[in-house]
Amino acid sequence: MTDLTKLTISAALDGMAAGDFSARELTAAHITAMEAANVLNAFITKTPEIAVEAATASDSRRAKGETRKIDGIPLAIKDLFCTKDVLTTAASHILDGFVPKYESTVSSNLWASGAVMLGKTNLDEFAMGSSNETSYYGEVINPWRREGSDSPLVPGGSSGGSASAVASFSAMAAIGTDTGGSIRQPASFTGIVGMKPTYGRCSRWGVVAFASSLDQAGPMTRTVRDAAIMLEAMAGFDPKDSTSVDMPVPDFEAALSGDIRGLKVGIPAEYRLDGMSPEVQALWDQGIDWMKAAGAEIIDISLPHTKYALPAYYIIAPAEASSNLARYDGVRFGLRVEGDDLDDMYARTRAEGFGAEVQRRLLIGTYALSAGYYDAYYLKAQKVRSRIADDFKQAYQKVDVILTPTAPSPAFGFGEKGDDPLAMYLNDVFTGPASLAGLPGISVPAGLSSDGLPLGLQLLGKPFDEETVFRAAGVLENAAAFTATPNDWWRG
Amino acid sequence: MGMIVQGATGDWEVVIGLEIHAQVTSKAKLFSGASAEFGAVPNSQVSFVDAAMPGMLPVINEMAVEQAVRTGLGLNAQINKFSVFDRKNYFYADLPQGYQISQFLQPIVGEGKITIDLKGGESCEIGITRLHLEQDAGKSQHDQHPSKTFVDLNRSGVALMEIVSEPDMRSPEEAAAYVKKIRSIVRYLGTCDGNMEEGSMRADVNVSVRKPGDELGTRCEMKNINSLRFIQQAIIYEANRQVDIIEAGGTVAQETRLYDPVKGETRSMRSKEEAHDYRYFPDPDLLPLQFDDEFIENIRATLPELPDDKKARFVNELGLSDYDAGVLVTEREVADYFEAVATGRDAKLAANWVIGELFGNLNRTGKNLADSPVSANALGELIDLITDGTISNRIAKEVFEEMFDSGGAAADIVEEKGLKQVSDTGAIEAAIDAVIAANPDKVEEYRGGKDKLFGFFMGQVMKATQGKANPGVVTEILKPKLDV
Structure with a gap:
């Protein structure tokens, strides 16, 4: 029998439909893989019992001919999504023991489509980070290692646990959230596909908030087709989220025509950074050639305000976070450290409950919103944000999609950037601008670095035009023919 | 009409502005479906x-948005078709989000004005700066446990309208009249029940003093006062405190103060330096609030007649005095009651009965109009008995008392007690003849020019008929008999 964990979602659905194996068998194989990959620390909470129960229910639906869209597909859920009666931590000490009495809309949608939950994946604390080094529950390890090296590498972040789970074949797919690159960058670091849809496409209800105007859920999969299948199951208007958009969800899988003849692909001059890794540059050039060869028209474009995107992002996101995280005060749930009075209790609880990176961002955000600084920081950053959105709007007059690298480098080692937050923040340089503009973007594994690490290319699209993004990504995926997988050293 | 504080250095004028927090009448909270009802079990x-x-x-x-627009229209204010919800950030145990969702730079309602009614029939205009929607916080209870504070979140998220006035008031009476008028308007509109005791209406009072004609002085804000009496007491105390400080060579510090009704004084809560930096910014969880003219016009079309318009109509069309009309329109229920009584009847007579006898008896017994034993219909029937001559005005008062005590109908009481006015000329003439016969001296004096004695004869006749004789008929018969 084939290793069921190596299947794509579409192949697994076909296999179950053909009666080759059951949802229970598929789930059991993944539970085994998940347990075998403990060393990666991809999961904060594993839920094998829930998974088996859901898989059994899936099999009986299938037997009755009531099969749903992704019936029986075992998934990993980033531990930022609230899951009813299952511990939800945001990888933070401050949410100790928090078990929600409600289920996030996105995960509800997945269960309604028949999916099976394997567990809750690790992440940077409150999704603040690009390396998964800030989790209270410990670092997540990338299944990939440099050729000939045993040193562990980061999986990227903040959806590092989800990326690691998918890349290690512990889950068929995972869901993540992307605020400035938190789906796309770890996808690039682990050789998988990561899709951030347009802001408003997926409901934020029940997702622990980091930066409300930027947070967006999306799928992490091993193929573009799987990402299309997943997004269709996740997305949709939700009256409980005022920022979700009331638009029909297209059949994303049907968009994968494989034909991009005449498609206009923009190449932004400003994304050619000084000192960018030559490998990344070379891969990008290779991507351009692939698109051209497939019949696309390559057009040079300018996104002139790109260099202001990161500074603006690192004002806006912390500012919103400083307010969003005020509810973690020790009063109603999670950690409480007693103090002499109310203020002292707040101070002790938050000092102990939040890690260093979260505290850093809360301080930055609080400062940026303070009286006398608001205009200079927050308001200015919002103005930059509109300019960046305008840049894209202009560009999309001329092109249909934009092709860029996903991240400036392949996965790096632990502690390599730990002392320098600015170096860490640079990871978002290619993903942040589209987040600020609310645009859809996907990272597709496109090649390996000289030391054998995966590198992704990013395609950005027009608002709510995920279909074109998927179509272009499908062609890129075919051309790149990325089949490398990490050797499974973690199985010991 | 302004209040003057007479200081050692001369007269000081008091300048007052109010922020009224009015709970929106709505089944649900501002941003959640939970019930907003008062008095439920904590949490x-x-x-x-x-x-x-x-x-x-x-x-x-x-619903809360509609109520805010409705209130804005009632305050003759500009309705902003585009407004923004902001977060006001601060930590407190009864503020679960760590921020209050409010409206800061772009409120739903802009400038407006209302007319307030003062003693002596005077009135003046008070400017409205803005009205915005915001969430209420929960309630901290410090008295349930020796060392712990309990938090009740039932109020958390309840919709409030904050109505901010211009600093247009100059005396405690004007401030009270303003609050009364706002309460009257929101109650007419059905947008707030105006109940200050339950906290569904409360005021932050800003007070400063200045020499007449000078620039505005530094103000102090007194938070959360929930009675008209306390508002006035706080203003008087605060104005005098500020004058004393300035005249002693000091300066008034801008600060938030608390009014203590037990001690009758205000004291500092926090200074300007200690003031929270609320770090307002637009709430990214909510889109800007936008609606069109049609939305506003649909609400405008359902507005009731408001107190000022009603008062004008009572004066111009029903011939009531300014004072009577003013008293009758303050509460919509009273105005409705009065109109029910007055319809098809003499409006002035109806007004006299409502303001005089009805209010008198309600006050005496501590009842509200809603609990009045005498319905508008019943009072109308009583007035009909006066108008058609069945009973005199004096008897009617007696009947009313009986109606108020027993809840009976006027006609039944008149019948039962035999109070029907006698208009039978034969019976009245007999009584007159008897009175004339019994008082030959007085008749002599009257005929000798002492006209004032006519009242004596009237009184004797009424006494003889136990007050039931129709006074008109008595006069008609008595006069020619005496004047012979």
């Missing part, structure tokens, strides 16, 4: 949103 009306559980998001309650 029984709290949704996941109100408790600020992780991942919860606010969704605007359209």
